[in-house]
Amino acid sequence: MTHPAQRLDDTVHQRVRLGVLAVLAEVRRADFAYLRDALELTDGNLSRHIAVLEQAGLVEVEKGFEGRRSRTWVQATADGRRALKAEMQALRELISRVDAGH
C-alpha cells in the first residue's frame, strides 16, 4: 500500500498555495488584498504563488475595477477544486496514520 505522502502534489501542497486554495474554497472568489491579508503574505510572495497556480490551471485571475480602484480577483477552477479535494483526502489519510501510530 502506498503511503498517502506519495499522493501529495507539490503544486497544491506547498504552504502558500495550499493556503490560497483553502481560502478560495471558503469564499469562492477573493481579491488579491484579501488573500494577502488572510494569509499574511507579502505582495511579491502571493503574486509568485498565484502565478504558479494560474499556470497549472488551478486558479483564474481577473483584473477589474471597483469604482476607481483596480482589483485583482482570484478564483479556483474546476481543476483547482478537484486538486484541493485530492490533497484533503491524502492529508486525512496521513493524519489518521500518524494518529494510529501514537
Place this chain on the structure above:
Amino acid sequence: MTHPAQRLDDTVHQRVRLGVLAVLAEVRRADFAYLRDALELTDGNLSRHIAVLEQAGLVEVEKGFEGRRSRTWVQATADGRRALKAEMQALRELISRVDAGH
C-alpha cells in the same frame, strides 16, 4: 483570527519531509532503505531532506551495522514529534475550514 495555513512551517510541511516524519510516527525508528521504499523516493532526494530535518533538530541519524551491512537509522526527536503534532493540528483546522466551505 489567523488562517491555519499561516501556522504551516516549511521545514515540516514540505511533502517529502512530512512523509518522513509521518512514517517515523508510525514506526519510531526506520532505516534509510525503509523510508526510501515507503515513500518511493530516490536516495539523493531522501538524503537531502533527512539532512534538512537533522539540521533543524527534528530527526536523529545513527549509522551502524547489521551483520556486515551498513545501515542508517533515522528517528524523530522530541522536537520532531512536537513539530509534527503542530502540523497535524494546523492541517486538521485547515481541512475543517475547507469542508465547511463546500
